[in-house]
């Protein structure tokens with residue numbers, strides 16, 4: 001049985017005070033223990049977030065990291081730094097990193113290897129652009145993006161992976177994928193994993209949807225059989241909206 005997961009990706013939002021307000025609110029709430037809730041604040045607030053969330057089941061996740069352990073990489077953060085403050089999960093491959101910060105498949109692959117080799121969990125994001133979808137090549141593009149993670153991955157490393165399908169055209173646009181569109185991709189991804197590895201594994205991988213998830217569309221999307229939760233941007237900045245999205249999966 002796959003556990004449901006809700007992750008708030010705050011991107012470059014929330015200063016220290018806003019981080020505190022949001023997390024104190026969250027800490028006061030309860031939900032079904034089987035749901036994994038995670039938040040991803042900016043680097044400068046990771047440690048503070050950990051402190052606020054002490055004794056809470058909410059996990060703190062990093063938004064990015066470099067593939068090297070240390071060195072002359074001005075402005076970068078390493079897995080070693082993250083692990084030293086007890087942050088053990090990282091988002092890799094987000095479309096904003098790919099497009100705005102020119103991360104290519106090679107960089108992404110190296111980051112994933114570093115994270116996995118150092119016992120970190122990876123939330124791997126993938127998804128097609130609007131042009132890809134219009135040209136009906138979205139499935140092909142997604143298979144190619146998935147190759148980056150599946151190629152060379154050992155079976156026993158899959159428990160360190162959470163997949164997140166985030167169609168680029170749905171991120172921050174208010175235009176979410178329909179439940180059917182998202183389900184089609186999630187099902188396809190499981191099929192590919194089953195072919196490359198095996199069905200048991202394909203059935204056990206957590207696959208999240210991300211892209212304009214809001215309290216008014218999350219329930220329908222989470223209801224799909226191959227969707228295990230969400231990676232939430234804008235709506236995770238409001239405590240009420242984020243909590244309402246957690247509640248919407250709770251009731252499924």
Ligand code: 13P
Nearest residue numbers: 009171172211212233234
């Ligand atoms: P929005 O929920 O703001 O569309 O962002 C989704 C996302 O990019 C999460 O990583």
